[in-house]
Amino acid sequence: MTKYRPEIDGLRAVAVVAVVLFHLNSDFLIGGYYGVDVFFVISGYLITGIIVKDLENDTFKMSKFWIRRVKRLVPLLLTVVIITILVLPFFTFKPIYNDILKDIIPAVFSYFNFHAYFNFGDYWGPAADKSFFLHTWSLSVEEQFYLFYPLLLIIIKKYFKSFLKPLIFITLISLGLFVCFVKFKTHLTFYMLPFRFWELSAGGVIACLPKKSTLNKIYNTVFPIIGLLLIFISYFFAEKTISYIVVLPVVGTALIIYFISVNDITGKLLSSSIFVHIGKLSYSLYLWHWPIIVLFKNLEFRFLGVNEWYIYLFIIIATYLLSVLSFKWIETKTRNYRNTPKLVLLGVGLCLALIAYYKSPYFNIHYPSLYNQQTYYLQQYDVSPTQVILKKGNPLIYNVTVLNRSSADNDAFKKQGILKRINDKNPEILVLGDSHGAMWAKTLEEACGELKISSSVYTTNASKPFFNLHDLDDQASNEFFTKKERIDFAKSIVSNIHKWKIKMVVISCRWEALSDDNRSEFENLMVYLKDKNIKMLVINQPPRISIVNNLNVSQYVSYLKIDPKNGFHTISLSQDKVIKGNQFVAQLAKKYSNVMVFDVFSRLYNKDQMKITHNKDVLYFDDDHLSDSGTRFFKQDLKKTMTKELD
Known part of the structure; x- marks a missing residue:
């Protein structure tokens, strides 16, 4: 599990490109939102491998694990949030700013999925569509998973001989909850961890399976192709809301992770330089793309008559350039920097200070009018x-x-x-x-x-x-x-x-x-x-x-x-x-x-x-x-x- 797997980064590229295309225009890729489910399986796989290895070596420390997660995820999140709320007053209609401020705390403190469920309801609805930080709901689900999952693995290690069977059992329970509720509690199953847990723990199950070298090598070629097909079927033939189709990208991702080899056709594709490059940028791409898209939605009046393809191209270029910069100067710098937790506290403090300022009388949300009252x-x-x-x-x-x-x-x-x-x-x-x-x-x-x-x-x-x-x-x-x-x-x-x-x-x-x-x-x-x-x-x-x-x-x-x-x-x-x-x-x-x-x-x-x-x-x-x-x-x-x- 410590060995770097470039094909995993390639798989991240498959996920993030789908999400970006869906958010640009759902007609481009109607099921692109299932890219998030690909991310969930990857995260569950990688995190389980790290925790299980440390538990088996008796070197696991909860505090160390959480600090590592904070270093990995929070600095860039805070950077995107702070830059967004600093820039918006110069471009957006200021009276909407109070609604924007309501989204900051849930985004920063990883409960945006709850915030979205109770305030927006439908992920595809107009209220959600206006939120600059809507996309952080999935980060909140992951952070909540990271909070409880290590405790679960510690309990499994204490009372069971292996991790595999208990994880399969828990995964099936969560899947059962999803199947039972998705049709009549769609928004709840979309946003909440108990109904998403099975996707993350499916990656955990893959991490605990026997090494694939003991299996027939033909599987290593066929199953990754099937996995990729399942993912793309979900992208192109999805409904406009989450449904049972989500099983396809989850199973497809699991098949790829477990069976893929860099020497087979799927492995060569996902390990190619372009896929790996985009995959390495995937977290930055994911965080930057949505605020930029929402900004352009807010500026729609200024761009009436402009060819929408120029706007799409600009959004893609801006997202990419910001992602390259943030990957180089934020992600790679803060991941191993020992004072990153202090920087995080400073960033949280700055967010709170900005919220206080924008809510104060010093921030004038009104515009001088040349028109009659x-x-x-x-x-x-x-x-x-x-x-x-x-x-x-x-x-x-x-x-x-x-x-x-x-x-x-x-x-x-x-x-x-x-x-x-x-x-x-x-x-x-x-x-x-x-x-x-x-x-x-x-x-x-x-x-x-x-x-x-x-x-x-x-x-x-x-x-x-x-x-x-x-x-x-x-x-x-x-x-x-x-x-x-x-x-x-x-x-x-x-x-x-x-x-x-x-x-x-x-x-x-x-x-x-x-x-x-x-x-x-x-x-x-x-x-x-x-x-x-x-x-x-x-x-x-x-x-x-x-x-x-x-x-x-x-x-x-x-x-x-x-x-x-x-x-x-x-x-x-x-x-x-x-x-x-x-x-x-x-x-x-x-x-x-x-x-x-x-x-x-x-x-x-x-x-x-x-x-x-x-x-x-x-x-x-x-x-x-x-x-x-x-x-x-x-x-x-x-x-x-x-x-x-x-x-």
């Missing part, structure tokens, strides 16, 4: 009994005046909505909607006022306004309404439509997010209003700025240093879901003569550009909500449309 009306026009409140300090509302709902309107959902009477007249227009309805409420109220028309608003932020018209006493509760409150809401709307003799219902929603029940209830509302000879004006959904998901667009435009005199029309982003939602609305409206659609989408979007600003106004609040300036941009057209339909 926004006013946020969604809370004011939300009739939900339980509201979504954007609290002071939330970066989403920086340089935004937030108006809260009047206490007089706390029961508006079951009384008269948020009522605006003109000349003491009953409302002629009723406004319905979710948060997209609430974003239009102020502009619609103003437009009605200018037309001398009274109005009432029943918009519900974060929940759809639709309800069961066939049985008003049968309504579903949600996070913001109890069942009783939802019944009161439905009855109030129906009652006031009759009492006030409403002439028009204006409705706006996030149409891309309708459930099947929502769609059915929406059409039932159209039928109901048609039977009552009431007009319906449907405002379609504006285009989404998907790459500023839930961010303050006004601040984002300032971060990009966009001068108002030039305006900001971004290259069109994919709008497939929004278009599909708007098409549903348009097709449904054609069925009913009382329904017309007010088209916002096409006025902000064409195949070449998407309108974000107008003069000194930013038209968006966040990625999918228009600002107050954005809705007022359409006020005159809305007035003309309402006047025409009401005449």
Whole structure:
């Protein structure tokens, strides 16, 4: 086990290249994430060999083992973390920095797998995709393995004659747990050591098997080829989440490690200079590639229109160059340096100091704005009994005046909505909607006022306004309404439509997010209003700025240093879901003569550009909500449309 095996480094290259390609673009190698499982088997094999040898010679010391692991893994990890958090403020949108800081401690102290499971859930989800240190989950699994595994081997040595049979038994137990849970606890089995232990201990089993020289030499040629094929099958034919296929790279890696010889075809390939070179850099490549990829995702707006292959090439070159430097100056220097533990403590202290600084008032996360200040009306026009409140300090509302709902309107959902009477007249227009309805409420109220028309608003932020018209006493509760409150809401709307003799219902929603029940209830509302000879004006959904998901667009435009005199029309982003939602609305409206659609989408979007600003106004609040300036941009057209339909 002390003899250097170049083919192991070659196998590391097979693993790390797959992971990097997968992270660059999963379409390149759909199962590239199984490269991590190859790493797990290699680690288990090497660590078991080291520990077993020391135990058999009575030279094993736990403290020595852990210090050696710290020297091997932690200095480079700290280097990547520190450089990343020092560089990011110069490139990324600073209001997201608090989310980045939350990931540092779990990454440094090797519990990122727990952090990811409880905070991100799906490894393939959008929250995980934004984390600069997501990839350290696998390092955390390994470090946790190193913490307990030596103790396990010490116990085995004390109570058993050999290591092999107990390790096989424990490996099968962990494999059994994985098989039992992977289908219905996928995220748990992905992140947690008990369900990954078998992959690492499989390498341990290989380390404890008899030497292969006693076996038929033909196996030494055939089985490594089979092993490599199994690994590549998992890379190319995997599902988009972990599954039973993981057995293939684990078995394949085990076959290669045990049977391979540098003299056979697989051994010559994996021992070749290019494979060995990449394999030696594999730890550096693994640590550097993901922060660079996430950085470019954060800079996506700056690279709109740039050929993505140039970006991929730059990421690969940058990752490689940083890896060469860090391998030479960090990995090789600190591995045997006696004061490395002190450097590690210094690095941890620096991380903590940087976190403290970035959380302090001395670090300004805001950008000076050249644009007009926004006013946020969604809370004011939300009739939900339980509201979504954007609290002071939330970066989403920086340089935004937030108006809260009047206490007089706390029961508006079951009384008269948020009522605006003109000349003491009953409302002629009723406004319905979710948060997209609430974003239009102020502009619609103003437009009605200018037309001398009274109005009432029943918009519900974060929940759809639709309800069961066939049985008003049968309504579903949600996070913001109890069942009783939802019944009161439905009855109030129906009652006031009759009492006030409403002439028009204006409705706006996030149409891309309708459930099947929502769609059915929406059409039932159209039928109901048609039977009552009431007009319906449907405002379609504006285009989404998907790459500023839930961010303050006004601040984002300032971060990009966009001068108002030039305006900001971004290259069109994919709008497939929004278009599909708007098409549903348009097709449904054609069925009913009382329904017309007010088209916002096409006025902000064409195949070449998407309108974000107008003069000194930013038209968006966040990625999918228009600002107050954005809705007022359409006020005159809305007035003309309402006047025409009401005449």
